[in-house]
Amino acid sequence: xxxxxxxxxxxxxxxxxxxxxxxxxGVVIALLPxxxxxxxxxxxxxxxxxxxxVVSCILFEYLIQKFLLKQRPSVGDGSALVTGLLxxxxxxxxxxxxxxxxGALVAIGIGKMSFGGLGTNPFNxxxxxxxxxxxxxxxxxxxxxxxxxxxxGYLDAETGATPLGLLQEKGEATVSQVMEQAPSYSDLFYxxxxxxxGEMAAFALIIGLIILLYLRVISWHxxxxxxxxxxxxxxxxxxxxxxxxxxPLFHILTGGLLLGAIFMATDYVTSPMVPKAMWxxxxxxxxxxxxxxxxxSYPEGVSFAILIMNAFVPILNRYMxxxxxxxxxxxxx
Amino acid sequence: MFKTFPKGGxxxxxxxLAADKAIEKLGLPKQVSIPIAQHIGAPSKPVVKKKDLVKxxxxxxxxxGFVSSNIHSSVSGTVAKIDQVIDTSxxxxxxxxINVEGDEWAQGIDTSPDLIKDFSLSGxxxxxxxxxxxxxxxxxATFPSHVKLSIPEGKSVDTLIINGVECEPYLTSDHRVxxxxxxxxxxxVHLLMKALxxxxxxxxxxxxxPDAIEYLDQLVNEDPAIDIYGLKVKYPxxxxxxxxxxxxxxxxxxxxxxxxVGVVVHNVGTTLAVYEAIQKNKPLVERVVTVTGKSLxxxxxxxxxIGTPVRDLIEAAGGLPEDTGKVVSGGxxxxxxxxxxxxxxxxxxxxxxxxxxxxxxxxxxxxxxxxGKCVDVCPMGLEPYLLKQLAQMERYEELEDNAVxxxxxxxxxxxxxxxxxxxxxxxxLGKIHVNQIISNRKQK
Numbered sequence: 001x002x003x004x005x006x007x008x009x010x011x012x013x014x015x016x017x018x019x020x021x022x023x024x025x026g027v028v029i030a031l032l033p034x035x036x037x038x039x040x041x042x043x044x045x046x047x048x049x050x051x052x053x054v055v056s057c058i059l060f061e062y063l064i065q066k067f068l069l070k071q072r073p074s075v076g077d078g079s080a081l082v083t084g085l086l087x088x089x090x091x092x093x094x095x096x097x098x099x100x101x102x103g104a105l106v107a108i109g110i111g112k113m114s115f116g117g118l119g120t121n122p123f124n125x126x127x128x129x130x131x132x133x134x135x136x137x138x139x140x141x142x143x144x145x146x147x148x149x150x151x152x153g154y155l156d157a158e159t160g161a162t163p164l165g166l167l168q169e170k171g172e173a174t175v176s177q178v179m180e181q182a183p184s185y186s187d188l189f190y191x192x193x194x195x196x197x198g199e200m201a202a203f204a205l206i207i208g209l210i211i212l213l214y215l216r217v218i219s220w221h222x223x224x225x226x227x228x229x230x231x232x233x234x235x236x237x238x239x240x241x242x243x244x245x246x247x248p249l250f251h252i253l254t255g256g257l258l259l260g261a262i263f264m265a266t267d268y269v270t271s272p273m274v275p276k277a278m279w280x281x282x283x284x285x286x287x288x289x290x291x292x293x294x295x296x297s298y299p300e301g302v303s304f305a306i307l308i309m310n311a312f313v314p315i316l317n318r319y320m321x322x323x324x325x326x327x328x329x330x331x332x333x
Numbered sequence: 334m335f336k337t338f339p340k341g342g343x344x345x346x347x348x349x350l351a352a353d354k355a356i357e358k359l360g361l362p363k364q365v366s367i368p369i370a371q372h373i374g375a376p377s378k379p380v381v382k383k384k385d386l387v388k389x390x391x392x393x394x395x396x397x398g399f400v401s402s403n404i405h406s407s408v409s410g411t412v413a414k415i416d417q418v419i420d421t422s423x424x425x426x427x428x429x430x431i432n433v434e435g436d437e438w439a440q441g442i443d444t445s446p447d448l449i450k451d452f453s454l455s456g457x458x459x460x461x462x463x464x465x466x467x468x469x470x471x472x473x474a475t476f477p478s479h480v481k482l483s484i485p486e487g488k489s490v491d492t493l494i495i496n497g498v499e500c501e502p503y504l505t506s507d508h509r510v511x512x513x514x515x516x517x518x519x520x521x522v523h524l525l526m527k528a529l530x531x532x533x534x535x536x537x538x539x540x541x542x543p544d545a546i547e548y549l550d551q552l553v554n555e556d557p558a559i560d561i562y563g564l565k566v567k568y569p570x571x572x573x574x575x576x577x578x579x580x581x582x583x584x585x586x587x588x589x590x591x592x593x594v595g596v597v598v599h600n601v602g603t604t605l606a607v608y609e610a611i612q613k614n615k616p617l618v619e620r621v622v623t624v625t626g627k628s629l630x631x632x633x634x635x636x637x638x639i640g641t642p643v644r645d646l647i648e649a650a651g652g653l654p655e656d657t658g659k660v661v662s663g664g665x666x667x668x669x670x671x672x673x674x675x676x677x678x679x680x681x682x683x684x685x686x687x688x689x690x691x692x693x694x695x696x697x698x699x700x701x702x703x704x705g706k707c708v709d710v711c712p713m714g715l716e717p718y719l720l721k722q723l724a725q726m727e728r729y730e731e732l733e734d735n736a737v738x739x740x741x742x743x744x745x746x747x748x749x750x751x752x753x754x755x756x757x758x759x760x761x762l763g764k765i766h767v768n769q770i771i772s773n774r775k776q777k
Contacts, residue, residue: 004653004674006657006658007659007690009659009693010761011661011666011668011669011742012665012666012667012744012747012748012757013661013666013668013686013688013693014346014502014666014692014748015695015747015748015750015753016345016748016749016751018706018749019751019752019753022751023751074700079702117700118700119700119701219709268702268705269702273705273716273718274705321714322340322708322714322715323714324587325340325574325578325739326574326585326586326587326589
C-alpha cells in the first residue's frame with residue numbers, strides 16, 4: 001500500500017452512463033418501427049433504398065475522414081448511420097440506386113464533412129442531401145409509390161400522387177372535393193398513402209417519439225412547438241375559409257411533418273440549446289412549412305423550413321441565453 | 334412533493350454505502366500533521382516551536398485577521414517540527430507536526446457525552462467563542478464560521494438554514510451526525526440563531542435520508558422555531574444558493590452571498606462543532622469522516638482527529654485495495670484527488686473515497702455534438718459548452734461577459750457530457766485568467 005501510484009485529476013470523478021454513440025443508437029432504435037412499417041407498406045424497395053443509403057453514408061464518411069481529412073475515422077459513433085437512415089426516410093422507395101448514392105455523397109460530403117464533421121455542420125446533412133436530390137432529380141424524387149402491402153417490386157412500383165400533391169394541384173376545385181380523393185384520416189395515421197418511405201406512418205413515428213423521449217435523447221420542446229404551430233396556423237386558415245384550406249389534422253398527418261418534427265428538426269447539432277430558443281425554432285419551422293405548402297409552389301415544405309431555421313440556430317443560441325441564476329433577484333413569495 | 338431547486342442539476346447514483354454504519358472513534362495516530370491553512374482566508378500563524386509540549390485543544394496557530402481561524406492541537410504530545418507537508422491541494426504547505434504521547438486534554442474542556450441544553454451567552458459572546466474554537470464550515474468550503482455570524486452594517490438576516498442535504502454521492506457523515514448527535518446539533522441551531530438574532534431556522538435534508546428526517550421531526554415537535562424540510566434528491570442541492578432557492582425560493586444574486594437575501598447557511602457538522610465549542614468549551618479538533626468506496630472492504634464513518642494521515646482511515650476500513658486508481662478527499666463530484674496517502678485529514682475533509690482503476694479512467698473525448706445537455710444541467714444558468722470554447726480560444730473578456738465567475742464548479746456539466754469533454758477543466762482555467770484580469774483592472 002505504500003508505493004501505490006495514485007491518479008490525480010480534477011473533479012468530477014464519476015460520469016454519467018451516456019455517450020455520443022449511445023445517443024445515436026437511441027435514434028436508430030426510435031427509427032426502427034417506421035422502417036419496419038415502411039417495408040410492410042412499400043415492400044422490398046424500402047429495404048434496398050435504406051441499405052444503400054446507410055452503407056454509402058458510412059462509406060463516404062470513412063473514406064473522406066481517412067483519405068481527404070487524414071483523421072482517424074469515427075464512423076463507429078453511429079452518426080453516419082443515422083444520417084443514412086434519415087436520408088432514406090426522406091426519399092421515395094423506388095428511387096434508383098445511383099441517385100441515392102449521389103444523395104449520400106452530398107449529405108455526408110457537403111452537408112457534414114465539408115464543415116468539419118459531426119458537431120460542426122450548420123445544416124441537417126440528411127436534408128441537405130434530400131433537397132439536393134429534389135432539385136436535381138425532380139421527376140424521380142416525386143414519383144411516389146402507392147402503398148400496396150409488401151411486394152418485391154422495386155423500380156417498377158406503381159406510383160401515384162401524395163395527399164399534399166392532390167391539394168396543390170386542385171386548381172378550381174374546393175378542398176372538400178379534393179378530400180374525397182384523399183385517403184381517410186385512419187389511412188393517413190397508418191401510412192396508407194403515397195410519399196417518402198419514412199414519412200407516412202404517423203403512429204410509427206409517434207412510437208419513435210416516445211422512444212426518444214423515454215431514452216432522453218431529445219426533449220419534447222421542438223416536436224411540440226412545430227406540431228402546435230402548424231396546427232394553429234393551418235387552423236386559422238381553415239376556420240377563415242374551409243373551402244380553400246385543408247384542416248389542421250390533415251396538415252399534421254400528411255407530408256414529412258411528423259418525420260421532420262420528431263427526427264429531422266431535433267438533430268442536436270443543428271437545433272438550439274435552450275427550451276426558449278427551441279420554441280422559437282420550432283414555431284419558425286411550423287410557420288414556414290405552412291407558408292410553403294399553402295402559398296408556395298412546392299406541395300411540401302418541411303425540408304426547406306427546417307434548413308432555413310437551421311441557419312438561424314447560431315443567432316438563436318447567441319441571443320436566447322438560459323436565465324442566469326440570481327439575475328433577477330427574487331425575495332421569495 | 335419534496336421541494337427542490339428548479340433549474341439544472343443531475344442525479345448520480347447515490348452509493349451511500351456507509352449510511353447504516355454508526356460513527357466509530359478512530360484510534361490515535363502516532364503522529365499528526367496539522368496544516369496552518371485549513372480554511373478560506375489568511376493562514377494562521379504558528380505559536381508553538383519544535384519540542385514544545387502541547388495538550389489536546391491547545392492553540393498551536395493564531396488566526397490572522399478577521400477572515401481566518403485558530404488552529405488547535407488535536408492530540409497531546411511534542412511538536413516534532415514545523416514543516417512543509419503535502420495537503421489536500423497536492424502542494425506542500427506549512428504544517429505543525431506533533432508526535433502523539435497519550436491523550437491529555439487542555440484544561441476546561443468537557444469531554445463527557447452529557448447534553449447541555451441551557452445557555453446564557455449573548456450573541457457577541459457566542460461569536461467570540463466560535464472564533465476562539467476555530468470552527469469553520471465543515472461542509473467542505475471551510476469558511477470561518479464566526480465571519481458568517483457577523484452581520485455587516487446594512488444587512489439583515491431573517492432565517493437560518495441548516496444544511497443537512499449531503500447531496501454528494503457516497504458521503505454519509507452528515508447523515509450519521511443527524512442520527513446520532515441530533516440533540517446536540519439542535520442546541521447548536523439555537524446557539525446560531527441567538528448569535529444571528531433570528532427567530533426561524535430551517536433544516537433541509539434530502540429525501541434519501543428518511544430516518545434522519547423522521548427523527549429530527551420528532552425532536553423539534555415541541556420546538557416552533559425549527560422546521561425540518563425533506564428535499565427531492567438532486568445534486569448540487571447542498572450548494573448554498575441552490576438550497577436557499579429550494580427552501581425559500583430566494584435567489585442569491587451573482588457574486589453575492591445568502592446574506593444578501595437575508596439568509597445564513599450552516600452545515601450540520603458545523604452546527605455540532607458550534608455546540609461543542611460553546612457548551613463543552615471544546616475547540617474543533619476532530620470531525621466525522623466517511624471512508625468509502627465500492628472496492629473497500631468495510632466502508633464506515635469515523636470520528637477522526639484533525640491531522641491524522643488518510644492512510645490510517647483507509648487501514649481502518651480494511652486497507653487500500655489492489656485495484657485502486659484514485660483516492661479522493663470529499664465526494665466524487667467535487668472532491669480532490671489526493672497525491673499521497675500521507676495527506677492529513679483537515680477540517681474540510683468530509684469523506685475519503687477510494688475509486689478503482691477502472692472507474693478512475695476517463696473515456697477519451699469526442700467532438701461536441703451540441704446536444705445542450707450541459708446547458709440543461711447547469712444549476713447556475715450558464716452555457717458550459719460555450720465557456721469551454723471561449724476558454725480554449727483564450728477569449729477571456731467574452732468569458733467574463735458570459736458569467737464564468739458564477740460557476741461554482743459543481744461538475745454537473747462534465748458529469749453529463751456524452752462526448753466526455755473536460756468542460757469543467759477548461760472552465761476552471763478560464764476562471765483563473767478572468768480573475769487575474771479583474772484584479773489587474775482593479776490595480777490600475
